[in-house]
Amino acid sequence: MLTARKTSLWRDQYEIGADGRVLTTWSNSFWRQGGDFTLDGRSYRVRGSIMGRTFTMTEDGGEPLAEAGRVGRKRWTVTAGGHTYHFRRASFWSGDQELHDDTGRRGSIRRTGFWRTGVVADLPGLPPPVQVFVLGVVISMWNAEQTAAAAGAGGAGG
Incomplete structure (x- = not known):
């Protein structure tokens, strides 16, 4: 089981751990949807599409290792290592x-x-990198939803 805790009110960064020890830090990308993390000495980059409906994870900028599709919909999927997770x-x-x-x-994120x-x-x-990828995608989705709700609330006045 993974846990993530925001490291600061001012930075969009999360410490991700398991069994009481920190495994990695998820750092949200400032300009794009997604983020970066290092796990077991390997660096991963997660990037989302403009609308944040698809995300791709690569290792050191190489070929895609995992892809998430239809993110933000009621049902969405992650494909990695020949498996599709629903x-x-x-x-x-x-x-x-x-x-x-x-x-x-089988599991949950809350x-x-x-x-x-x-x-x-x-x-x-x-696999552990895919777990961190999914967790980062969900955090990015929640952040985008929160930003959209705040923008919508700010423009409602007359």
Whole structure:
């Protein structure tokens, strides 16, 4: 199980850990959707499309290792290592995400804490870099939704 905790109110950076130890830091990209992280001495780059509906993970700028599609929809997928992982929003009212397979719900990603700045991800069966990729994609999705909601609220006045 992965945990993510925002490192500062001012920076969009998360420490990602497991079993009480920090594994990596997810640093959101300032100019684009996505981010970067290093895991087990390997550097990964995650980049999203303009609208943030697709994301690709590469290692040191090489060939794609994982791709997420239809991000932000009720149902979306991640393809990595010849496997396709299916995700869906837990409910209409929640941004929490669930990992599903043919037998049903296998895992989840949810916000934690009073200000909802922490995240817990239980993604059994996914390789560690893919788990961090999925977690980063969900964090990016939540940030984009929060930004859109704030922009919409600011323009409603007359």
